Amino acid sequence: MAQLLRLSLFQVSVGMATVMLLGTLNRVMIVELSVPAVIVAVMIALPVLIAPFRALLGFRSDTHRSAIGWKRIPYLWFGSLWQMGGLAVMPFALLVLAGQQVVGPGWAGEVLAALAFLMTGLGLHMTQTAGLALATDRADDATRPRVVALLYVMFLLGMGVSALIIGWFLRDFAPLTLVRVVQGAAVAGIVLNLIALWKQEQVRPMSRAERAAPRPRFRDAWADLVGGGQAGRLLAVVFLGTMAFNMQDVLLEPYGGEIMGLSVSATTTLTAIWAAGALAGFGLAGRMLTRGSCAFRVAALGLLVGIAAFCTVIFAAPMTSGIMYFIGAGMIGFGGGLFAVATLTAAMKMPANGTAGHGLALGAWGAAQATAAGLSIALGGGLRDWIDGLAMSGRLGEALATSATGYSFVYHVEIGLLFVTLAVLGPLVRLAPNHRRTPKPGSARIGLADFPT
Helix, strand or coil, X not given: CHHHHHHXXXXXHHHHHHHHHHXXXXXXXXXXXXXXXXXXXXXXXXXXXXXXXXXXXXXHHHHCCCCCCCCCHHHHHHHHHHHHHHHHHHHHHHXXXXXXXXXXXXXXXXXXXXXXXXXHHHHXXXXXXXXXXXXXXXXXXXXXXXXXXXXXXXXXXXXXXXHHHXXXXXXXXXXXXXXXXXXXXXXXXXXXXXXXXXXXXXXXXXXXXXXXXXXXXXXXXXXXXXXXXXXXHHHHHXXXXXXXXXXXXXXXXXXXXXXXXXXXXXXXXHHHHHHHHHHHHHHHHHHHHHCCCCHHHHHHHHHHHHHXXXXXXXXXXXXXXXXXXXXXXHHXXXXXXXXXXXXXXXXXXXXXXXXXXXXXXXXXXXXXXXXHHHHHHHHHHHHHHHHHHHHHCCCXXXXXXXXXXXHHHHHHHHHHHHHXXXXXXXXXXXXXXXXXXXXXXXXXXXXXXXXCC
């Protein structure tokens, strides 16, 4: 247990990097540094779009051959280096992007910022994939669900605690303070990961013949999965639902700063509130599914909660209510948690033939979710800028000539996508077995403990 608790520190560093990428930096770039939201959205979407390759990274760490027999540690170490390097150069790239540049071409800011975000995203996904695989190797069949649950809770705690700490350091924003905070997060991340990986994998020397043996391929397994029946519709539900919940990722904190008039410190706490709502959603979904509820109906409940959440955020501006704004953020996390766990449960039961198994099904689920998250973030920023330009120029009428119109349009689009997702989900609910049947003794139960980060 002591070694597993130490290993779980890599989840804290990943949660801290996630807060920097998806929370603090997007608000700082849009509000304090006056970078256009569409550029910010593209920058933040870059590391998210790397996530579909997590299945490949995990597969490569499964089949990695080295003279000393290590499989996970090399990927965990180099992922830590990429993550630290990206965060180390990121604040300077952002300052150049914001126009604080003396020499060099005008496009240097965009290129440097894109490279910094790509490096951080690659390191984040490589570290987390290898770390989770290493924790799974260390556990046995009886303890593995609890180990995975511990790691995921540590990820959420890392997000929540680091959001509060970063928000406290940035309560009085200044460019030099931004450099110190981001580079401090880079140093903290590499230190935590070094402590986490130390002596976690045993040395098992491999022969030259073992290292030269051919590796398995994905092609046949993927064909079996695609021919499994409901896989296509389920992946469409995951894609659309993730799009609906994630378009606000790049806008929620700037909305609080620009429309609600909150400080950097106050809006950074949104990540902690969202994480608390997500954890509550994971717990409730796991409890409902353990008691035999239909996974598709739980997913539909999460979509309905999301609709109410975005309505709450929209009405927070005309009512000038910060409480409604924070409640809406927590409800977004809660609805997204219900939806994610329920669709993951369905993916684990996805019909497949031959060589297709749970690993490939979960990889397809993760690829659909991550790709949708990246696209939705970029689309959300672009739509906000486009509609804001139309509104402030007066082409949408005098009543809509406010800075809140662009944000409100994106939130309404998300509500529409949630309704579309409900429509696509409908046939799966209709074809599902009785949603309140009692689980058989000894049957596999899927809940929070089985949720991959």
